[in-house]
Amino acid sequence: xxxxxxxxxxxxxxxxxxxxxxxxxxxxxxxxxxxxxxxxxxxxxxxxxxxxxxxxxxxxxxxxxxxxxxxxxxxxxxxxxxxxxxxxxxxxxxxxxxxxxxxxxxxxxxxxxxxxxxxxxxxxxxxxxxxxxxxxxxxxxxxxxxxxxxxxxxxxxxxxxxxxxxxxxxxxxxxxxxxxxxxxxxxxxxxxxxxxxxxxxxxxxxxxxxxxxxxxxxxxxxxxxxxxxxxxxxxxxxxxxxxxxxxxxxxxxxxxxxxxxxxxxxxxxxxxxxxxxxxxxxxxxxxxxxxxxxxxxxxxxxxxxxxxxxxxxxxxxxxxxx
Numbered sequence: 018x019x020x021x022x023x024x025x026x027x028x029x030x031x032x033x034x035x036x037x038x039x040x041x042x043x044x045x046x047x048x049x050x051x052x053x054x055x056x057x058x059x060x061x062x063x064x065x066x067x068x069x070x071x072x073x074x075x076x077x078x079x080x081x082x083x084x085x086x087x088x089x090x091x092x093x094x095x096x097x098x099x100x101x102x103x104x105x106x107x108x109x110x111x112x113x114x115x116x117x118x119x120x121x122x123x124x125x126x127x128x129x130x131x132x133x134x135x136x137x138x139x140x141x142x143x144x145x146x147x148x149x150x151x152x153x154x155x156x157x158x159x160x161x162x163x164x165x166x167x168x169x170x171x172x173x174x175x176x177x178x179x180x181x182x183x184x185x186x187x188x189x190x191x192x193x194x195x196x197x198x199x200x201x202x203x204x205x206x207x208x209x210x211x212x213x214x215x216x217x218x219x220x221x222x223x224x225x226x227x228x229x230x231x232x233x234x235x236x237x238x239x240x241x242x243x244x245x246x247x248x249x250x251x252x253x254x255x256x257x258x259x260x261x262x263x264x265x266x267x268x269x270x271x272x273x274x275x276x277x278x279x280x281x282x283x284x285x286x287x288x289x290x291x292x293x294x295x296x297x298x299x300x301x302x303x304x305x306x307x308x309x310x311x312x313x314x315x316x317x318x319x320x321x322x323x324x325x326x327x328x329x330x331x332x333x334x335x336x337x338x339x
Contacts, residue, residue, distance in 0.1 A: 035072040039064060042158045048172060056179035063175060066185055070154040076147070077160055079192040085319035089295035089302065096136045096325040097332060105131050105333035108140040115213065115226045123233040124243025128337070130232045132330035133316060137200040141225060144197065145190040149174055153194040153203075170194055173203035180207070181218065188222070197221030198228035201235075209235040239315040240308070246283055248310045248327050251303040255279070258303055261292040266314040268306065275305065283307075293320055 039046050045067045053060035084092060109116060109131050116127035131140075138144055153174055156167035174194065178185040190196040194203065201210060201221055210219035213230025220227050251258065255278050261270050273286040282290065282305060291306040304324065313323035 119233040123237040128330040128334040141198040246307040254303040
């Protein structure tokens with residue numbers, strides 16, 4: 018869940034807040050009871066944390082206007098620009114040894130790892146200034162459309178802080194509760210974060226090496242296929258291409274159907290790709306996403322997001338080789 022778009026549209030003001038009432042939100046009392054005794058957590062302490070949390074209505078506002086809904090050319094400009102490319106080249110050079118190790122172990126290109134961290138937190142410089150506790154409490158009780166998901170993330174967050182010896186009233190992150198250099202949600206932190214600097218703990222809040230290794234591990238666990246295509250552009254699309262366009266986040270069109278339109282594409286006839294249409298400055302922009310493109314969408318479920326990561330990675334790789 019990227020934080021940088023917030024900066025592009027101006028700072029949020031978080032003054033509109035309400036203290037948490039356990040009487041008003043009995044689901045929080047129920048969650049505290051469920052967690053009682055788990056990893057040393059105690060119901061009374063959890064309830065005191067909840068009562069010290071703040072309901073921030075601006076968090077709901079942010080959830081209702083994600084950057085991923087922007088037209089592609091506007092969204093792209095937030096992440097694929099001179100500053101992000103130069104920052105990516107610098108980050109890649111400074112962490113070359115760790116990135117090489119991650120690529121060798123997991124098969125993820127270094128520039129893809131760098132681009133994800135660049136899109137998420139401007140290479141670790143923008144980690145979020147909201148208490149994760151406030152974000153997750155707000156979304157679990159005041160965002161009914163996804164309250165079940167965020168309640169689960171709140172539980173994972175408290176378990177994570179117990180496991181890692183963190184103070185849940187101090188940890189900060191994004192308005193959606195994502196944390197650290199790679200902006201992992203609490204469940205992803207617990208499931209996919211790894212200790213890549215061999216200091217005995219997976220620390221995504223402070224360790225660049227752990228962030229790099231964890232991004233690589235995450236993509237690998239979701240099925241990244243090393244040394245296979247990610248995306249191709251269609252320079253002169255036939256009109257019939259519109260019939261194959263998908264807004265979904267899976268490769269669902271047989272390669273044989275794409276070849277029937279006389280479009281050259283790698284892969285077996287029974288393989289599948291996703292034909293996508295983006296809103297470019299000069300009109301429709303058609304792209305073909307292979308399996309790995311859609312693996313990137315598991316990080317953020319948006320075609321715009323995955324394409325910005327791919328294009329930023331492409332630019333970083335080209336600039337680094339010059």
